[in-house]
Amino acid sequence: MSRIAILGAGAWGTALALALARRGGHELVLWSHSAPLADQLNDLGENLPYLPGFTLPADIQVTSDLPGAIFEADILLCVTPSQHVRGIISHIAPLLTRDQILVSASKGLEESTFLRMSQVIASITDNPCAVLSGPSFAQEVALGYPTAIVAAAATSTLAQIIQREFSSSLLRIYTNNDVTGVELGGALKNVIALSSGVVHGLNLGHNSAAALITRGIAEITRLSVACGGRRQTLAGLSGIGDLVLTCTGNLSRNRSVGIELGKGRHLPDILAGLNGKVAEGIQSTTAALGLAARYGVEMPITEQMDAILHHNKSPKDAIRDLMTRPGREE
Ligand SMILES: NC(=O)C1=CN([C@@H]2O[C@H](COP(=O)(O)OP(=O)(O)OC[C@H]3O[C@@H](n4cnc5c(N)ncnc54)[C@H](O)[C@@H]3O)[C@@H](O)[C@H]2O)C=CC1
Numbered sequence: 001m002s003r004i005a006i007l008g009a010g011a012w013g014t015a016l017a018l019a020l021a022r023r024g025g026h027e028l029v030l031w032s033h034s035a036p037l038a039d040q041l042n043d044l045g046e047n048l049p050y051l052p053g054f055t056l057p058a059d060i061q062v063t064s065d066l067p068g069a070i071f072e073a074d075i076l077l078c079v080t081p082s083q084h085v086r087g088i089i090s091h092i093a094p095l096l097t098r099d100q101i102l103v104s105a106s107k108g109l110e111e112s113t114f115l116r117m118s119q120v121i122a123s124i125t126d127n128p129c130a131v132l133s134g135p136s137f138a139q140e141v142a143l144g145y146p147t148a149i150v151a152a153a154a155t156s157t158l159a160q161i162i163q164r165e166f167s168s169s170l171l172r173i174y175t176n177n178d179v180t181g182v183e184l185g186g187a188l189k190n191v192i193a194l195s196s197g198v199v200h201g202l203n204l205g206h207n208s209a210a211a212l213i214t215r216g217i218a219e220i221t222r223l224s225v226a227c228g229g230r231r232q233t234l235a236g237l238s239g240i241g242d243l244v245l246t247c248t249g250n251l252s253r254n255r256s257v258g259i260e261l262g263k264g265r266h267l268p269d270i271l272a273g274l275n276g277k278v279a280e281g282i283q284s285t286t287a288a289l290g291l292a293a294r295y296g297v298e299m300p301i302t303e304q305m306d307a308i309l310h311h312n313k314s315p316k317d318a319i320r321d322l323m324t325r326p327g328r329e330e
Pocket residue numbers: 008009010011012013014032033034050079080081082084105106107108136137138139276277278280
């Protein structure tokens with residue numbers, strides 16, 4: 001039996017803990033950065049703030065003791081919001097043994113450095129690192145609905161270890177050795193999901209959403225290829241798969257934030273209503289534009305999203321400016 005430490009007790013960490021518990025075969029520890037939340041999880045057996053309605057099996061250990069959680073863990077599944085990954089990995093790096101595997105399931109870019117999560121991790125430790133990404137609303141995974149995602153690692157051996165350890169009849173895992181494409185697909189779809197929410201909030205119908213999904217994958221692919229990813233990866237689960245899910249699914253937080261922006265609400269008010277839940281696209285928009293500038297890649301939707309989020313541009317003006325750009329070949 002291997003021991004898996006799940007670092008992050010938000011919706012996704014909790015849903016993965018439930019999926020792994022159902023699968024069986026692992027000793028599971030779920031770490032929360034918040035001691036009161038860990039106590040509440042232990043007392044109630046339910047994650048009320050982030051994933052209410054699901055009972056955590058008693059054999060999942062819940063703790064806020066980070067060194068204790070990672071001690072003798074074979075796999076450390078890092079599933080905190082992206083902007084906290086550096087702090088947590090820096091904290092545990094001196095405690096890691098060489099063969100402990102790190103897996104990032106966070107979907108975002110570091111706002112200040114534009115780095116993907118596996119790059120953040122590699123800048124701190126040489127431990128093996130893989131990535132999990134793909135279309136997977138936490139609530140649906142917790143409900144046990146069939147879900148397919150990708151395990152990406154530089155070597156197929158490592159990707160296959162993750163495939164083997166996480167697969168079940170409800171969670172199908174494909175492998176991929178294009179870590180760059182898989183991570184950028186997962187992070188950048190959040191930016192387009194925000195924009196898809198904006199057109200929904202403006203009541204602009206289905207054509208506009210389909211246009212954003214299609215032109216969104218075009219700009220995600222351009223940037224990913226410029227960064228060294230494979231075009232084909234963006235046609236997969238962690239590209240178009242996750243993009244379609246989050247641009248159309250009502251469970252997407254990024255899309256929900258976009259809807260509120262489209263309705264004319266201000267970002268600080270919307271964020272206050274999220275009660276600590278993350279919409280990663282907000283920070284990833286800034287980082288994506290930074291990468292786009294570095295590689296000379298055109299990202300018109302991301303640019304307009306940045307203007308709405310961070311420069312008070314009105315959503316209506318942003319859509320008008322997208323529609324009136326000079327004509328292009330598809
Ligand atoms: N919710 C979902 O359906 C999915 C989420 N993801 C990704 O998983 C990552 C985590 O998202 P969720 O679990 O949804 O989060 P969430 O929005 O449910 O909860 C926020 C999390 O941030 C934690 N947090 C707050 N301050 C912190 C700090 N200072 N240090 C460490 N942690 C802190 C909270 O304890 C909580 O675990 C994100 O990158 C997200 O994109 C990926 C797939 C599905």
